[in-house]
Amino acid sequence: MLRRWAEAPLAGVDLTLIVDRPGAVYSGMVPGLVAGDYRREDIKIDVAALARSAGARVVEAPAISLDPVERRIAVAASSSSPRVTAQASGSASVASTAGATVAYDVASLDIGSTIRGLELPGVRELALATRPIGDFVRRVDSTVAACMRERGAAAVRVVLVGGGVAGFELAFTLGSRVRGLGGAAQVSVVSESEQGVAGCTARVARAILREAERRGIGVVCGRRACAVDGAGVRLAAGGGAAQPPLQNAMGARTEHQPRASVAAVTDSPRIDADLVVWATGAAAPPLLAASRLALDERGFARVRATLQVVGHDDLFAAGDCASIDAMARRVPKAGVYAVRQGPILDANLRARLTGGPLRDYHPQRDFLAILNLGERRALATKWSISVAGRVAWLLKDRIDRRFVARYRAAGQPLRRIL
Ligand SMILES: Cc1cc2nc3c(=O)[nH]c(=O)nc-3n(C[C@H](O)[C@H](O)[C@H](O)COP(=O)(O)OP(=O)(O)OC[C@H]3O[C@@H](n4cnc5c(N)ncnc54)[C@H](O)[C@@H]3O)c2cc1C
Structure with a gap:
């Protein structure tokens, strides 16, 4: 929406971007960063710069609540007021800051999601969570290095909690x-899904599990992690003993990362770990519950097909934070869906401001997903067909670099690492 606004601003409208941090991380390249394919700056989009190029005023502070009736957004301020880094020079003001409040005529919430289970014991303190993704990216290199130092010649025991596609990608790339750094790794994935990999077809899950097996990655299927402690991950269990190995989608034993690493601790089994990565899937950001909005059963903002929040024609929501009535199941919390809502959001914000008709968003039926497997290999899947290898990685690299380049302000060249 910001890019389109930069290309074709709407006369007489003041645009304000409220963002908690000026740089956004492109999540599709995060596994590549973990694998060592990219540097941090390669996968960042300077959203504040993009907004300024669209003539927007940038308020660099987290929004904490929104009042859709009064049309005000409360913004956290470190001192008395948020940091305003640029001022638009529009002719008619439709947004203004008053202390830590931003008033609006038309607004859109695009605040993404947080991650499930952060409130469980030890998770915030001891695990490396994939959200906020900027923090993950900032911490991952030093955390891996510290684990390797600590373990010396012994294998670093990595446990990925969350059996979604992103969790597996991180398992491969970690x-x-x-x-790649000269160490040894023993990697396991704890997945709530009985088929081992959540959020994809059984066929794709089988392809991912085949790759996991080839790489010696242990997959604990159908189990939920309930805590993280100094020794590793605790699994929720009915009894006090370790559970027998479960079967994965390939029919293979799934607790196959040395059985000895699953031990009974108090009343729940535990997987020993030096590094726990928490990648459990999307949860609603707290701002939504703090605002007077219609929410779905998971706490995401309910919107119509036009991306207007239910009950509020001048408030929109898009991407992970939105739950589209009647199609929520068909729209997973994934960037490929969020991105395609951009043009609809742009068109409908303009329509709402100028009085034109609004368009409906229609989710794509399928999309090309390419998982980074590390080692400059990737697994490409579409229509339940999957192909793994170097060519898939090259294709992903090309698509991802092009994507970031589209939103990159001039003067920020992307280094090519091949
Ligand atoms: C490790 C990982 C890998 C992934 N890989 C893929 C992939 O390959 N393909 C894919 O389709 N999806 C992938 N996803 C999912 C994808 O990241 C999300 O679906 C997508 O980013 C959602 O886009 P969004 O614009 O809704 O939110 P986001 O991209 O999360 O953007 C939200 C923005 O709002 C800002 N923000 C948040 N709260 C506030 C606040 N209170 N005030 C102000 N600003 C705020 C954030 O800083 C951020 O800039 C991955 C996710 C993870 C965690």
Whole structure:
């Protein structure tokens, strides 16, 4: 929406971007960063610069609540007021800051999601969570290095909690990173899903599990992590003993990362770990519950197909934070869906400001997903067909670099690492 606004601003409208941090991380390249394919600056989009190029005023502070009736957004301020880094020079003001409040006529919430289970014991303190993704990216290199130092010649035990596609991608790439740095890694994934990999077809899950097996990655299927402690991950369990190995989608034993690493601790089994990565899938950001909005059963903002929040024609929501009535199941919390809502959001914000008709968003039926497997290999899947190898990685690299380049302000060249 910001890029389109930069290309074709709407006369007489003041645009304000409220953002908690000026740089956004492009999540599709995060596994590549973990694998060592990219540097941090390669995968960042300077959202504040993009907004300024669209003539927007940038308020650099987290929004904490929104009042859709009064049309005000409360913004956290470190001192008395948020940091305003640029001022738009529009002719008619439709947004203004008053202390830590931003008033609006038309607004859109695009605040993404947080991650499930952060409130569980030890998770915030001891695990490396994938959200906020900027913090993950900032911490991952030093955390891996510290684990390798601590373990010396012994294998670094990495446990990924969350059996979604992103969790598996990180399992592959973390293992490959440690090996690339000259160490040894023992990687396991704890998945709530009985088929081992959540959020994809059984066929794709089988392809991912085949790759995991080839790489010696242990997959604990159908189990939920309930805590993280100094020794590793505790699994929720009915009894006090370790559970027998479960079967994965390939029919293979799934607790196959040395059985000895699953031990009974008090009343729940535990997987020993030096590094726990928490990648459990999307949860609603707290701002939504703090605002007077219609929410779905998971706490995401309910919107219509036009991306207007239910009950408020002048408030929109898009991407992970939105739950589209009647199609929530068909719209997973994934960037490929969020991105395609951008043009609809742009068109409908303009329509709302100028009085034109609004358009409906229609989710794509399928999309090309390419998982980074580390070692400059990737697994490409579409229509339940999957192909793994170097060519898939090259294709992903090309698509991802092009994507970031589209939103990159001039003067920020992307280094090519091949
Ligand atoms: C490790 C990982 C890998 C992934 N890989 C893929 C992939 O390959 N393909 C794919 O389709 N999806 C992937 N996803 C999912 C994808 O990241 C999300 O679906 C996508 O980013 C959602 O886009 P969004 O614009 O809704 O939110 P986000 O991209 O999260 O953007 C939200 C923005 O709002 C800002 N913000 C948040 N709260 C506030 C606040 N209170 N005030 C002000 N600003 C705020 C954030 O800093 C951020 O800039 C991955 C996710 C993870 C964690």
